[in-house]
Amino acid sequence: MLYYxxxxxxxxxxxxxxxxxxxxxxFIKAPSQSLPxxxxxxxxxxxxxxxxxxxxxxxxxxxxxxxxxxxxxxxxLLSAHLGYRDIQRDDAAxxxxxxxxxxxxxxxxxxxxxxxxxxxxxxxxVDEKDGHFIVSLTKEAVRARAxxxxxxxxxxxxxxxxxxxxxxxxxxxxxxxxxxxxxxGISDPQRIKTLLGTTARMTFHLVSPDPTHAGPGxxxxxxxxxxxxxxxxxxxxxxxxxxxxxxxxMSEGQWVVELKFDNKGADDxxxxxxQNVGKPFAIVLDGHILTSPVINGPITAGRGIITGxxxxxSASDLAVLLRAGALPAPLTVVEQRSIGPSLGVAxxxxxxxxxxxxxxxxxxxxxxxxxxxxxxxxxxLFANLVMILAILSLxxxxxxxxxxxxxxxxxxxxxxxxILINERIRExxxxxxxxxxxxxxGFQRATGTIIDxxxxxxxxxxMLFVFGTGAVRNFALTITIGIAxxxxxxxxxxRMLIVRWYAHKxxxxxxx
Amino acid sequence: xxxxxxxxxxxxxxxxxxxxxxxxxxxxxGLDFRxxxxxxxxxxxAEDPAHMRExxxxxxxxxxxxxxxxxxxxxxxxxxxxxGGEDEHVTQQLVDHVRTIIxxxxxxxxxxxxxxxxxxxxxxxxxxxxxxxxxxxxxxxxYIWFRFEREFALSAVITLVLxxxxxxxxxxxxxxxxxxxxxxxxxxxxGYSTNDKVVxxxxxxxxxxxxxxxxxxxxxxxxxxxxxxxxxxxxxxVFLAALPLALFGGSTLTGFATVMxxxxxxxxxxxxxxxxxxxxxxxxxxxxxxx
Numbered sequence: 001m002l003y004y005x006x007x008x009x010x011x012x013x014x015x016x017x018x019x020x021x022x023x024x025x026x027f028i029k030a031p032s033q034s035l036p037x038x039x040x041x042x043x044x045x046x047x048x049x050x051x052x053x054x055x056x057x058x059x060x061x062x063x064x065x066x067x068x069x070x071x072x073x074x075x076x077l078l079s080a081h082l083g084y085r086d087i088q089r090d091d092a093a094x095x096x097x098x099x100x101x102x103x104x105x106x107x108x109x110x111x112x113x114x115x116x117x118x119x120x121x122x123x124x125x126v127d128e129k130d131g132h133f134i135v136s137l138t139k140e141a142v143r144a145r146a147x148x149x150x151x152x153x154x155x156x157x158x159x160x161x162x163x164x165x166x167x168x169x170x171x172x173x174x175x176x177x178x179x180x181x182x183x184x185g186i187s188d189p190q191r192i193k194t195l196l197g198t199t200a201r202m203t204f205h206l207v208s209p210d211p212t213h214a215g216p217g218x219x220x221x222x223x224x225x226x227x228x229x230x231x232x233x234x235x236x237x238x239x240x241x242x243x244x245x246x247x248x249x250m251s252e253g254q255w256v257v258e259l260k261f262d263n264k265g266a267d268d269x270x271x272x273x274x275q276n277v278g279k280p281f282a283i284v285l286d287g288h289i290l291t292s293p294v295i296n297g298p299i300t301a302g303r304g305i306i307t308g309x310x311x312x313x314s315a316s317d318l319a320v321l322l323r324a325g326a327l328p329a330p331l332t333v334v335e336q337r338s339i340g341p342s343l344g345v346a347x348x349x350x351x352x353x354x355x356x357x358x359x360x361x362x363x364x365x366x367x368x369x370x371x372x373x374x375x376x377x378x379x380x381l382f383a384n385l386v387m388i389l390a391i392l393s394l395x396x397x398x399x400x401x402x403x404x405x406x407x408x409x410x411x412x413x414x415x416x417x418x419i420l421i422n423e424r425i426r427e428x429x430x431x432x433x434x435x436x437x438x439x440x441x442g443f444q445r446a447t448g449t450i451i452d453x454x455x456x457x458x459x460x461x462x463m464l465f466v467f468g469t470g471a472v473r474n475f476a477l478t479i480t481i482g483i484a485x486x487x488x489x490x491x492x493x494x495r496m497l498i499v500r501w502y503a504h505k506x507x508x509x510x511x512x
Numbered sequence: 513x514x515x516x517x518x519x520x521x522x523x524x525x526x527x528x529x530x531x532x533x534x535x536x537x538x539x540x541x542g543l544d545f546r547x548x549x550x551x552x553x554x555x556x557x558a559e560d561p562a563h564m565r566e567x568x569x570x571x572x573x574x575x576x577x578x579x580x581x582x583x584x585x586x587x588x589x590x591x592x593x594x595x596g597g598e599d600e601h602v603t604q605q606l607v608d609h610v611r612t613i614i615x616x617x618x619x620x621x622x623x624x625x626x627x628x629x630x631x632x633x634x635x636x637x638x639x640x641x642x643x644x645x646x647x648x649x650x651x652x653x654x655y656i657w658f659r660f661e662r663e664f665a666l667s668a669v670i671t672l673v674l675x676x677x678x679x680x681x682x683x684x685x686x687x688x689x690x691x692x693x694x695x696x697x698x699x700x701x702x703g704y705s706t707n708d709k710v711v712x713x714x715x716x717x718x719x720x721x722x723x724x725x726x727x728x729x730x731x732x733x734x735x736x737x738x739x740x741x742x743x744x745x746x747x748x749x750v751f752l753a754a755l756p757l758a759l760f761g762g763s764t765l766t767g768f769a770t771v772m773x774x775x776x777x778x779x780x781x782x783x784x785x786x787x788x789x790x791x792x793x794x795x796x797x798x799x800x801x802x803x
Contacts, residue, residue: 045764053633055600187623190608333604334630342554343624350762357756362749369745401764402693405757409700409772412753413707416746420711423742449714452659456710457703459651464699467644469637472692479700 004496012496015488016383022390040392043400045471046348048341049184054196054331056153056177058146061329062094065119065137065145070096071234073135074217076112084109095136109133120144146177149328154179157331159324160195179331187340199286199330200321202240204272205232207280207292221282223289224308230292232282238268246322248315255310257318259303266302274298285318337470351404358408359385366415370422372511373498377418380494384414387485388478403474410482416453417490421446425510435510439502443495450491458483516789523786527674530681539684542691543627545641547593547634548576549607552625552763555618558584564614571613573606581763586624589614593631600630641695648699649673652706660713667790668709671782675705675775682774688767697768701775704750708743708783715739716791728796732788740784747780 022038030037044051066089073096077084083101090097100109113126113133123141127134154171157179161169170182181196183189208218208231220229242265247258261269272281273295282292283306291308310318339347363381366374388407392399425442433441461483464476543550553559561578564587568575576592589610593603607628614621629637649669657665679701683690715735723731754776757769 055632188611188626190611193604193608332600333628334600335633336604336607336626336628338623338626340554340622340624342622343552347762347764350760350765353760354756354765357760358753361752361755365749365752401762402696402768405761405765405768408753408757409750412750413704413746415749416707416742419742419745419749423739423745426741427738445718449711452714453707453710456652456655456706459655460648460699460703460706463644463648463651464696467640467647468692468696469640470692472696475693475696476699 004499009496009500012492016386016493019383019387019390022393023386026389026393038393038396040389041396041398042344042348043398043403043471043474044182044184044337044344045339045400046344046351047184048187048339048344049182050186050189050192050336050338051470052181052183052189052193052196052333053174053335054153054157054179054181055334056146056150056179056328057330057332058142058149058177059091061145061149062137062142063089063091064329066091066094066096067234069116069124069135069137071217072116073098073113076116077109080108080112082108082112093134093136094142095134098133098135099131100133103131143176150177150179152328153331156325156327157181157196160320161192163320163324164192164195166192178334185341187338189336189338193333193336195317195321196331196333198321199327200240200318200324201326202243202283202285202290202322203236204238204240204269205235205282205284206237206272206276207231207282208233211280221284221287221289224291230282230289232284232289237272237281238265240322240326242268243322246319248310248312248319251305251307254307255312255315256308257306257310257315257322259306259322261302261304263302266300269302269304270298270300273300347401351401355404355408359411362412362415366418370418372501373418373422373425376494376497376501377415377422377490379497380418380489381411381414383493384482384485384489385411387489388482391481391485392478397477398474399478400471400474402471403478406475406478407482410479410486413457414482414486414490417446417450417486418494420449421490421495429510435502435507438510439498447491451487454483454487515785516792519785520789520793523674523678523782526681527677530677530684533681533684534677537684539680539690540687542689542694543590543629543634544691545634545638547603547629547631549589549591549603549610550625550627551589551607551610551614551623553587553589553614553618554622554624555585555587556620559587559618561587564589567613567617568610570617571609573610573613593634600632603628603630637692641692644695645676645698645702648702652702656706656710656713659710660717663791663795664713664717667787667794668706668713670790671709671787672702672705674786675778675782676702678778679771679775683771686767686770688771693764693768694771697771697775700772701779704776705779705782708746708779709787711742712736712739712783712787713791716788728792732792736784736788743780743783747776751776 025037025039070087070089073087082105084098085101086099088097098109098113100106110126110133113135116124116135118124120141123137125136125138127136150173154173158171161171166183166186168184172180174180183192186192208215211230214220214231217235218231218233221232222229242262243259244262245260249256249258276295277297278294280292280294283290290306363378366377368374370377385407388410421442424446425438428438428441458480461476461479465473465480468476561580564578565575568589573591575589577590579588580586581588591606607626611623611626615623649672652672653665653669656668676698679698683694688694712735715738716732719731719735751773754769754772757765758773761769
């Protein structure tokens with residue numbers, strides 16, 4: 001119990017030294033590029049910057065899929081020479097309702113519906129009810145589509161953010177349909193929000209032969225500059241997804257956006273322009289018509305330009321968005337937190353001063369009340385602080401202001417273990433035990449209590465970590481790490497210091 | 513143990529009062545749980561809240577509150593979530609709008625903080641906060657149940673609930689904003705207070721084995737006295753650690769740390785005056801007869 005082997009002591013001292021080494025990167029520059037130089041990251045509240053929580057609009061995602069499904073069903077029935085009385089979308093039920101023209105066609109209808117190509121395996125389910133067919137999207141498929149859409153959105157968000165020159169942005173998925181965006185150094189995220197608020201889905205459609213009325217398979221869309229609306233066919237003739245490049249250039253004294261298509265895009269573009277010479281078509285961006293020129297002749301080179309009333313800025317912004325690709329569905333900012341750089345600096349000061357003052361107060365208290373054993377507790381306390389910092393650095397964890405508060409509170413509670421041990425030893429001495437027995441009994445009896453009391457605190461903060469977000473999570477993290485280091489520094493380190501002292505001095509009385 | 517009834521009654525009354533306060537006037541919900549917009553500005557010269565209100569009004573913004581904090585150069589503008597406004601766009605556009613009109617109206621102004629929390633997020637955050645509290649209580653109950661006996665676990669959790677309600681009452685009275693950081697404070701108080709009870713109960717259990725014939729009442733008195741130094745010592749160090757946070761921690765941490773300080777005092781006194789008497793009340797029959 002009171003014997004510490006040389007190996008064990010070396011181990012304890014070694015852990016402490018390694019911790020000191022791990023802390024170094026936070027204070028000095030790396031002497032060589034090849035060394036692993038892990039640092040604690042300062043949270044946005046300390047370095048200034050913006051936090052944005054984006055929500056993917058899964059309703060639109062589903063709506064788009066139903067719309068294309070409706071088109072596929074129409075197309076499928078027509079090409080099988082079948083009619084229908086009605087085809088309706090039901091967004092709430094994630095389904096398309098098909099009413100057959102007559103009972104005699106029902107069998108063939110069912111065949112067509114069963115033969116629809118799903119975009120994800122197992123996506124479609126065909127049911128029959130009250131003489132209607134119901135083609136519905138399965139729940140799994142809806143969820144899989146959302147998941148996939150979030151992944152794709154993250155990619156596109158990253159490309160768009162990178163084009164703004166933001167330094168060190170972090171983009172991560174959160175939950176099923178959300179994305180967390182952290183932008184250090186950007187305390188005014190307005191431009192980013194605008195950039196992300198655009199879906200940038202560009203499509204090319206033919207204008208309906210009867211442009212003033214919306215009929216089946218067409219939709220009224222607004223023209224630019226409030227020049228009213230025209231009916232545009234729902235069918236997508238060329239998809240912006242087939243773009244390979246977009247750039248803002250000058251053409252005949254005007255800003256235009258030049259487009260380049262990939263093979264499929266070029267083929268689609270060639271076909272549509274060859275078949276429809278003299279007819280107007282519409283370039284649609286996020287449900288708004290950018291321009292609707294008349295096709296003058298076949299365009300087969302896979303290039304095109306969009307004219308419109310662009311400025312240099314709006315043309316280059318549109319080019320950036322088109323290059324980065326379209327978001328699968330709109331993203332909405334549901335939470336924003338931005339911190340200015342000077343407030344961040346002030347918060348660092350607040351945290352460091354609090355830490356320093358709190359640390360000194362606790363150290364003095366222990367010295368005053370427990371003398372030599374208090375000093376050992378203080379050494380352990382310092383080691384504790386170093387170890388917490390070492391673990392945070394090792395994992396390159398983030399430190400926020402509440403995180404610093406967590407460290408300080410950990411230190412306040414860490415000495416509890418020393419107090420428990422010291423009080424216990426005092427009691428044993430008072431009961432007339434010899435120093436050695438008092439020490440032994442003190443350590444032994446206090447250990448169970450220390451573990452019990454730390455376990456409950458540990459549980460409470462793990463819960464906080466699980467359910468918390470952002471800064472609060474960081475608070476829970478530092479406390480949880482702190483509880484682990486506390487167990488080491490009090491049960492191992494400070495005990496070893498006391499035991500070493502006792503072995504050297506063999507005192508007749510304990511300084512408690 | 514002599515004052516046990518007085519202690520329990522006072523504690524229960526304070527907690528009941530706190531529960532009443534919780535319903536009327538209720539907690540001062542912070543941005544996290546209420547949703548809306550908060551903008552903090554730092555102007556080069558002292559600024560008058562009335563002037564700021566005019567600037568906002570000229571920009572068609574009705575602020576819920578405009579007040580200086582810290583120094584007359586620092587101002588905090590809070591705008592509540594538009595009623596029934598499920599539309600997240602509104603909140604997000606509002607924060608940009610407010611920023612723009614302030615920057616245009618006051619030359620050299622710095623926007624220190626611009627937060628906007630939408631309705632759906634704030635209700636989720638609130639739900640998560642409540643869940644964190646409930647699960648923590650549950651875990652503590654289970655842990656103590658395993659480590660001790662039923663009487664210990666029940667009286668510990670009852671004491672914790674009494675502590676928690678009083679802290680919430682304190683929050684209502686002081687009008688500190690109740691946000692996520694406050695939930696963290698409550699949980700820390702919970703963990704700390706449990707810690708305290710565990711130490712006392714540990715000693716009770718030890719003494720139950722040591723003094724087989726001592727009446728429970730005397731035994732509890734003895735255990736409290738034996739652990740008193742430790743209870744006060746640890747409370748003191750945690751108090752000393754939290755004190756600088758309350759003094760220098762800035763707007764984020766002042767409320768948090770003040771509530772912590774209150775919680776430490778409540779937790780310590782409940783360890784001495786509530787937890788053990790409750791154990792006496794519940795454990796009279798089972799733990800030991802004849803007291």
